[in-house]
Amino acid sequence: MGTFSTACYAQHPAALAFAREIDAQESWTDGWAERWIRQAQRHPQVIRLMTPAPAGTPRNWNVYRDRFIEPRRLQAGLRFWREHEATLRRAEQEFGVPAWLIVGIIGVETLYGQHTGTFRALDALATLAFDFPAEHPRAEQRSAFFRSELQALLRLSREQGVPPTAWLGSYAGAMGLPQFMPSNWMRYGVDYDGDGHIDLLNSPADAIGSVARYLQAFGWQSGMPTHYPVEFDLDRLALDALLAPSILPTFDAQTMASKGVRLPSHGREHAGPLALVELENGDPARGGAPRTYVAGTQNFYVITRYNQSSYYAMAVIELGQAVEALWRQR
Template identity: 55%
Template sequence: MRFFLPTPSRTVAAVALLAACCAWSTAAVAQKSSNGRVASNAVRGTIPYATRDDAMRFADEVAERRGLDRDWVRATIGNARFLPNVPRLMLPGPVGTVKNWQTYRSRFIDPVRIAAGVRFWRANADTLARAEQVYGVPAEIIVGIIGVETIYGRNMGNFRVIDALATLSFDFPQGHPRAAEREAFFRGELESFLSTESRTADDPLTPLGSYAGAMGMPQFMPSSIAKYAVDFDGDGRIDLVNNPADVIGSVANYFKAFGWKPGMPAIYPVHFDEARLQKGLLLAPDILPTFSIDSFVAAGAVPEGEGIRHKGLLALIELQNGADAPPTYVAGTRNFYVITRYNWSSYYAMSVLDLGQEVKAAMEQ
């Protein structure tokens, strides 16, 4: 996948895409029965969004807003297809499901992923060192992210990005508690994807990614590609699928943009002063660092080691371990919060930290 290449003419591509849409429309019309309904073999999962008025209105709005070729935008969205499994994947888990940190951790920290991380680090050691120098983000954080996301490019997703984004833009599950907000988010991502693809020579129907439309080794969403992806090896293009240098630089740039503080630990061990403990107060802000070290200790949470001298704000991070074991607690700094800007989950952030540390330890053996 190539990004930010010189703008080519879109005429040939638009004509080809429109022809495909027209061919489907003709076939669909031919399949209509006497009562006007599409025949049963034209099920929703095979119908392109060219037949949807809301999708075509959105295409026209995007073309006008972004100054893009209207026929190309209509044809691109029109060739997207509804993915029936994707809306179900976006729904939250059943109410009352108890999280389990040890189970979650085991999905990402295992010998296969650690060994892959060692190979990736050794192959890209100079680039990782340069990224840390330029952006201030340690190699183990970058290695942890790429490993958790795709096992260093092994699992980058097999959904067509245009299909995933269109499905979540026009058929987001209304049973989701934040359906309107999330639908608007994915429409923004679809618009960003179209804007980026319009500046490349690639077929916009080709890119593959996750069921949410994330792409490449770091699983960037389209808007993140537009804002944070960098040409870190200076070859004149940004490639997050095949070029580890661009991947490393882009991840580091992402963290710097969200406020990563060089030299600051992401977490500290913590123990409780039971006599003063106000756990409800400490957990109320969730993962957002809110407490000074004095207010943190006053509420009964005491960071260990260097944590007791921490200068910034802290959050109490709770990681549940199922119904039969006590939770795990750590004190999270601003840098822990920055990791959650990649994926808004304390379990995710801890997995990134743990994988990075495991790979670093294996490198030193």
């Protein structure tokens, strides 16, 4: 996947071929896709931000956590909860998704709408569709994903009567308070304020309902914990085997115990599959702390369908529950 030299996609053969393919698929006889893809700009910063860190670079859960579980975000979350309490409760009752989780996601994603992104979504998606960094281990698959999202943005724009150049979002093309990708906006977006259209940019109610619907659709189970603390029985610990499935829940509580992972008493009664989740805390050889481990449930895995990162899921959980604790103290 070589990088095309021009700063825009007006003369990019693969981009123009894809645009014409979209027009044919969507029966857009006016050349809508080609017209707008010709206006997309290649964005070098998007490529830099999407380029993965060198292999072996340690992550640090404690540092990551501190970016989100901090006074400014906690107070903003408390204000958001107070202002939208009725809507949060309605979403919790309708979709079975707890208010604290909705609050946690919107807080981590955009600080309750304060940081929704400044990249033109058209540029970000076109750049990642046609110039995705080749260093990424799944470059081809990710490029295909962003081509599909570019098509979804064009469809969303046409349906809403908004020029594709008008949408602003993250460097990955996610938009609005909940940072939905265009396809998710169309698939899971909810008109939760009843004004006749789905507005995830300006309507907190629509964002709340849409996040709840998304999590419900991916299998959120009301009343199930997201994770359990663990202790290791070092004599029996089969760490490599437990970590092999990554965050996919694979083992029941009894199997985890046989492989050296002890759960609290209520965790031992958990009926569904579990995953051993590992969070690095920097490089131990350079003063980093020991790694953090928890047993993630199916609900933990559902949160990672929003962002496929265990660090993200834990930040969402801890922020949402910390805001809930403040709200209960009011």
